[in-house]
Amino acid sequence: MYQLQFLHSNTFRWAFAVAGLFATFVVVLFGFIYFNIDDYLVARSDHMIGTQTDFFVSLPFDREVSAIEDHLREDSRGVQFAGLFDPQGKRLAGNLERLPAEIRVDAPIQAVRVTRSNGGQSGDPLIRAMARRLEDGNIVLVGRAVDETLEISHVVGEALAFGLMPAFFLCLVAGAWLSVRTQKRVEEVNQRVQRIVAGDLRERLPYRNIDEPFSRLAAIVNGMLNEMETMINALAGVGNDIAHELRTPLTRARLALERGRSKATTLEQLQQSTDKALGGIDQSLAIVTALLRLADIENSRRSAAFGNVAFDDLLREVCDIYEPIAEDKQIRLSVAIEAKLEVCGDRDLLFEAIVNIVDNAVKFTPEGGRVDIELVHGDRGAVMRVRDTGPGISEQETEAVLRRFYRSEKVRNTPGVGLGLNLVAAIVKLHEFQLVIHPGPGGRVEIVCTGKQMGLETKREELFLRA
């Protein structure tokens, strides 16, 4: 299809336009040179004609005839013309048959057609000539053929024919070739893209390691495709993970129901197994809810819900809520706030993030341990830090904990769905803050409020210590 399409392609049109422009330019240039040289040659021969005429005029009559004959004899190329005519125009000497009718005597040099006396040579040449009347009434005519200009125009014409025309066509051919090549590559890219669209995610655009726009573009698009392939695979992985995670509680629910249906003999037994089944279903629902929530946060933009939030108050509130739970586990929960901190954010989401971190800390800290919440100055901005005396997260796991459903082997038996830190990470990212998870022993999780510095008036350090 593209064999003829190239005529409409932009590349070809440009090539055509450039070739045309180039040809015009060359023609104008050659014309300019031609006319200049022509002028120059005419001026030079006019000068020579003038000098020669002056010379003949200055001679006495008896010498004139021989001088003209000498002059003509010296001219090997046959370009010189000279003649001596009596007042009636009858030829006395020279190589002209007669005095041309159009010539005006004692006028400036003019172009005139003359007839050779000796015939021969092609036709009547057009020459530059001037005629002067001598003292004795005779007329002397001196002329010169300017056919060099004709030769030059031949040369120029040939140069144009042999140089310009091939160049012009070469241009067109190059344009056509380039546009056909571009179309071929576009077609190639299109075919690969169609394969990608059809689902072959490993397909890449053709790339040659040369510095050329197409290859650079291909490199950029391929980079993007790599990123997308990783993401899509990760998503597919998440899908599998979700299925696995849901299977466990659903299996439990199914078993409980089955058992209740076939084995229960009293209402109480049936209720027991139903409760178990409900527990399993609730667990599955909790997973689904958490996932939807996570997707909701990850897809949301900074919304109208963003406003000024007193971060320090949030910490106090979280501490307030978790204090009884910590106390039940005999965990010492403390909050230390260096100064007030106001951030721009979604209050509910920030609260949720802090609650999740504190909840984890309280959950994984063994009885008799402690959990410390701090809000301190940092290099890059205020830092909210939650430390605990639990097992913490090992060096290798600091990244893994941010994967969906990742649950450390150490805590397999504690309740939870393994999405808490994902939520925290999503919320922190939405606020353009930073989540830092320090490796154990002892848990240490920080939210760095990048670029947010705390109020300058450092309040007297508050310390809530609860036994």
Next chain:
Amino acid sequence: MTKVLLIEDDGETAEEISAELIDRGFDVEWSSDGIEGLDKARAMRPDAMIVDRLLPGIDGLTIIDTLRKDQVRTPVLVLSALGAVNDRVRGLRVGGDDYLTKPFAVVELVARIEALLRRPTETRETILRVGQLELDLIERTAKRDERKIDLLPREFRLLEYMMRRSDQLLTRAMLLEEVWNYKFIPTTNLVDVHMGRIRHKVDQPGETPMIHNVRGAGFILRALS
């Protein structure tokens, strides 16, 4: 009898909800599409409505909006499979009184309907009384008979909420939303821990318990009779 209008397009869900409400002594009218539902709402003047968001005909929110523009103040509980915060906010903004995300427990639904039907009247009273329990909203003090009860600020709010809704089942989710202003929580045992403490303060050994735990559902504050 209290009349409840249920507008829900899924027959099975509607059947379960109706059965439960009828068991609880409500008179239930069911409508499976929006236009019919709106007509019934105008004709039968129900005491409360349960409206699904996605309905054939007119969607749930439009029904509520239309009724509210007609100055119908019937309390409405919105049901929805959409759970995101923004959906919830939109549901409440058009005039829904409460919002419940599918799937839900039937007890939760009934508790919320009862709460809507028995909304505490705004009183000028500054002292709340439930049985022997007395709460001074100005002085921020609590007493059971003559015994003073020391309460932390959050516990005071919890007790106030429960006293305003005494003899009603309060689910954990309701308490979290109303007292803690929490929409999403990692663990629900938070309510139990706090409830455990306040219970410890309100019901001392030897006294008749006032705060009751309803298994698998929530809590009730009962006046002693």
